[in-house]
Amino acid sequence: MANRRSKTTLSALTLMLIAIGLASPVASVADSKQPAALAHLAADRIDAVFRDLAASTRAIGEEYRRLAAEPAPIADTERAAWLARASRSGNTTGFSSWPELTETPPFQAPFPGLYSYKDETTLFDSTLRQLQALNALVPVLRATYNSAPYSWVYLTTADDLMLIYPYVPLAEAVHNHPPTQQLYYQGADFKRRQVGWTLPYLDLVGTGMMITASYPIYHGDQLLGVASRDITLRQLAQSVLSHLVHPNGGTAYIVDARGLAIDAADPDLSAEIEQVNTKKKTAALFYRSTDALAALDLADAASSRFDWINTITDQVLSTHAEQRSTDLIALNVAGRHVIAAPIETTGWLLVMVGPAD
Incomplete structure (x- = not known):
């Protein structure tokens, strides 16, 4: 996802490489009698990470589809509660997700970021239903990130609402307006309704090369949104190339x-x-x-x-x-x-x- 920093931890990948021998000093071109097999194995290990990333992105999308298909009723007090959580900057509205009377979390804090990029001065029922579904999805995004903390996990609805984990402050989230026009949304494979991959791109705030997996979410023929996951490429590549x-x-x-x-x-x-x-x-x-x-x-x-x-x-x-x-x-x-x-x-x-x- 562009316009922000990423922090990548690849301990799970490192353990996997150790298990197959690529993270061991003995597995190198110098002492391998089968460099072709080693190259094939290394490529497969990188590919396995991408396949797992795609599968988790697809699972997030399918869970949102289920939540959106079974909307909870809107109580009279819910509209006021969501409005009380709202802060607006330009055309972007952020909704607080942290305890009351505490300061706004810093960049990448373990809280979700929830934003509306719709030009609404009130919250219509359709927006409230999406906010409810996104809010119910937070544990899924948190668990997905914690299981393999490569980078951000996020979901963008077809009418410009967005949930992202970990936290991105409103001052930076405004740069994603409108999210449905961004690279990470357009990178989904809408034609085949499968996970699509962006071309590698440069994270402009210092993380280096990144790639995003994006999965289009449909209910019948209605596009609900796109689930996305980023991965920072440098540590992934170096964990294999160095051997x-x-x-x-x-x-x-x-x-x-x-x-x-x-x-x-x-x-x-x-x-x-x-x-x-x-x-x-x-x-x-x-x-x-x-x-x-x-x-x-x-x-x-x-x-x-x-x-x-x-x-x-x-x-x-x-x-x-x-x-x-x-x-x-x-x-x-x-x-x-x-x-x-x-x-x-x-x-x-x-x-x-x-x-x-």
Whole structure:
């Protein structure tokens, strides 16, 4: 979700990697006799995280669908109670979710944020019913976040109400107006009614590259809203990539299907991603040659200053386009042995590069 900071803890992923051997010093390119199998295993582990993320996002959406389909009756006192909880800033109304007579929680406090981006001076029955359903969903979002605290969990209704966990102050929440026009909402796969994935994007307040899973919620043919989960990519990628390096000069990195640099094990490569993206204020660094990048016709895109990685990625993506999307790729590029494994959920590639001959 753009315009805010994210805090990612990947202890669950780390434990899983230990269980399969990727978080152990013995599981590296240097001492593995089967680097292709190792690359495939590493890609599968990242893919498993994305599949779990998608499943939890879908579950949140289905629970909201159930709550919205069985609205509780509106008592006479409820409208006044919700109005008493309301604070307005421009066209955005926030509803307090913390104990009375206490200060507004700080950023990322363990409270939900509940907002209406509707231009209403009163609360109509349809809005109240959605607020009730969202309020009933809070324990689900809290439990989902606590089970795997990657980043924010949130739900946006089709008429611009929003529930998010953990807390985002009203002063920052206003930047999501209107939420139904934002990347995280539009990223849902409405056509197939399945979880959709945004392209990787840069969190503008310092977290780095992120991706969002978004699930469209329908009751029959009526769109109720979109459930979403974010994940910060750096720690996810590094928890795997750091165990795929070669002490004699090999490295590993991840790119999307266009060659956008997601992350790299090599410190110089990783630093370049951060420097270029920060300067351009968007996900802008590609591991593509100048000609290949020009063919993509992307605004603000930049090629890496490391020509060797651009050359390798050009050949990896060209080969990938000519074979089945799930096939491993094995190449020899300028004296370097290269293995690339697809990450199926997102269409990305995990690339392992051996040391130069």
